[in-house]
Amino acid sequence: xxxxxxxxxxxxVGGLNVLKExxxxxxxxxxxxxxxxxxxxxxxxxxxxxxxxxRKCVEFLLKKNVKLIIIACGTATSQALDILNKEYDIxxxxxxxxxxxxxxxxxxxxxxxxxxxxxxxxKSMQWEKRIKEEIKECDVKSMACPLLAPLxxxxxxxNEVAKYTIKEYMKPFKNIDYLVLGCTHYPLFKDxxxxxxxxxxxxxxxxxxxxxxxxEYLQNKDFLKDQEKAKYEIYLTxxxxxxxxxxxxxxxxxxxxxx
Amino acid sequence: xxxxxxxxxxxxVGGLNVLKExxxxxxxxxxxxxxxxxxxxxxxxxxxxxxxxxRKCVEFLLKKNVKLIIIACGTATSQALDILNKEYDIxxxxxxxxxxxxxxxxxxxxxxxxxxxxxxxxKSMQWEKRIKEEIKECDVKSMACPLLAPLxxxxxxxNEVAKYTIKEYMKPFKNIDYLVLGCTHYPLFKDxxxxxxxxxxxxxxxxxxxxxxxxEYLQNKDFLKDQEKAKYEIYLTxxxxxxxxxxxxxxxxxxxxxx
Numbered sequence: 001x002x003x004x005x006x007x008x009x010x011x012x013v014g015g016l017n018v019l020k021e022x023x024x025x026x027x028x029x030x031x032x033x034x035x036x037x038x039x040x041x042x043x044x045x046x047x048x049x050x051x052x053x054x055r056k057c058v059e060f061l062l063k064k065n066v067k068l069i070i071i072a073c074g075t076a077t078s079q080a081l082d083i084l085n086k087e088y089d090i091x092x093x094x095x096x097x098x099x100x101x102x103x104x105x106x107x108x109x110x111x112x113x114x115x116x117x118x119x120x121x122x123k124s125m126q127w128e129k130r131i132k133e134e135i136k137e138c139d140v141k142s143m144a145c146p147l148l149a150p151l152x153x154x155x156x157x158x159n160e161v162a163k164y165t166i167k168e169y170m171k172p173f174k175n176i177d178y179l180v181l182g183c184t185h186y187p188l189f190k191d192x193x194x195x196x197x198x199x200x201x202x203x204x205x206x207x208x209x210x211x212x213x214x215x216e217y218l219q220n221k222d223f224l225k226d227q228e229k230a231k232y233e234i235y236l237t238x239x240x241x242x243x244x245x246x247x248x249x250x251x252x253x254x255x256x257x258x259x
Numbered sequence: 260x261x262x263x264x265x266x267x268x269x270x271x272v273g274g275l276n277v278l279k280e281x282x283x284x285x286x287x288x289x290x291x292x293x294x295x296x297x298x299x300x301x302x303x304x305x306x307x308x309x310x311x312x313x314r315k316c317v318e319f320l321l322k323k324n325v326k327l328i329i330i331a332c333g334t335a336t337s338q339a340l341d342i343l344n345k346e347y348d349i350x351x352x353x354x355x356x357x358x359x360x361x362x363x364x365x366x367x368x369x370x371x372x373x374x375x376x377x378x379x380x381x382k383s384m385q386w387e388k389r390i391k392e393e394i395k396e397c398d399v400k401s402m403a404c405p406l407l408a409p410l411x412x413x414x415x416x417x418n419e420v421a422k423y424t425i426k427e428y429m430k431p432f433k434n435i436d437y438l439v440l441g442c443t444h445y446p447l448f449k450d451x452x453x454x455x456x457x458x459x460x461x462x463x464x465x466x467x468x469x470x471x472x473x474x475e476y477l478q479n480k481d482f483l484k485d486q487e488k489a490k491y492e493i494y495l496t497x498x499x500x501x502x503x504x505x506x507x508x509x510x511x512x513x514x515x516x517x518x
Contacts, residue, residue: 045297160426161423164423168415168419
């Protein structure tokens with residue numbers, strides 16, 4: 001048993017999708033979430049900047065005495081996770097590993113995997129590298145879709161603009177078997193993507209895979225909390241009206257604070 | 260005469276549109292441009308954060324011994340200009356005043372002015388306040404268009420996505436006479452906007468108005484540089500490939516440095 005809270009961070013509202021998935025699979029766990037809204041979006045920043053910002057988020061969560069840390073951000077996972085895991089003793093889990101584990105059980109020889117994410121994530125080549133390392137004889141095609149996060153922040157996830165954006169971004173992915181949504185904002189476009197690619201493609205919500213992976217991880221480590229009734233504390237580095245609205249929808253009793 | 264350089268800052272590539280306009284009207288002037296790419300975009304940040312970031316930009320430019328400072332960013336103009344002008348002796352000019360001066364000579368009684376800009380600029384109400392103060396009997400309607408800057412950064416300024424985005428954003432502006440492009444990225448969509456609203460609407464590029472205003476301002480103050488051949492120095496707070504590409508197109512000999 002370990003009744004300390006789970007720590008999480010992301011640059012904006014995207015990570016709240018991951019929080020929602022963790023809430024589903026682990027309804028008793030307390031969660032402390034840090035949204036680094038002051039520095040949103042991470043997607044176009046340099047690797048060095050993303051590492052520094054991620055380090056600050058980890059330091060903040062360590063002070064809150066968390067039992068492990070989830071990086072609920074595709075960009076920070078790709079560019080900072082390995083370095084942070086070397087620097088800190090606490091377990092730090094990103095959105096990459098759970099999906100790679102899932103793909104390992106699914107992908108058959110000769111099948112193709114697509115990955116869409118932010119500029120920073122795609123440039124890092126982490127998804128391609130990890131999938132190719134773990135799954136032999138599989139072709140990986142990746143592409144940056146930098147407009148999807150701002151579209152999600154605007155709430156345009158099913159209008160004509162969203163449809164044409166998905167149409168344009170899906171052009172290179174007509175012959176794939178799996179599509180990884182490598183940014184936590186992207187599940188909001190899952191229906192449109194399936195409409196464009198067809199139901200034969202497995203469109204993977206990395207937050208959902210992380211929720212399932214985390215439950216197993218905590219069970220195996222005997223790290224689950226023993227009491228019921230979860231508490232959520234959400235911290236922001238800059239006030240952001242849309243973020244607060246989404247956070248309140250997630251849990252009406254959540255404590256939301258600007259730091 | 261004053262042969263010191265002109266200082267400019269913006270959060271990203273948008274301000275380079277303003278630099279281009281100043282280069283047209285004042286081809287002899289040396290310019291030092293700071294792109295605060297590490298903190299792009301300013302548009303969704305809180306007022307306090309924008310003031311602090313703008314102050315840092317001004318401090319950097321002061322060390323470069325500039326003769327005046329241009330805020331080539333709609334958001335920083337709306338939220339920080341008045342405060343900075345109280346704090347510093349050096350003249351600081353934003354993108355608002357030149358366009359308001361232009362509107363004063365143009366708008367007739369009963370005509371309507373529209374303003375589009377980032378979330379931060381619209382929330383500040385600065386455009387509405389200033390236009391109503393200076394021009395009596397004129398109706399002002401303003402709206403945030405937070406997707407236009409990311410679209411411009413993606414280079415999608417004339418495809419189907421851009422068309423539908425403009426179609427959606429222009430809905431409230433069907434009966435206006437003037438439309439102010441209150442963010443320096445927006446002139447890239449000028450053709451699509453005119454197509455949508457019709458040629459009867461005067462679509463105002465705030466950078467172009469600033470270029471003309473600045474020339475007059477320097478002439479009146481006897482602040483023009485006496486030698487020919489301008490030098491451009493461009494500084495970035497974070498490396499950004501697209502920014503460097505745009506900056507090089509603007510002037511192939513420009514010195515571009517990461518600070």
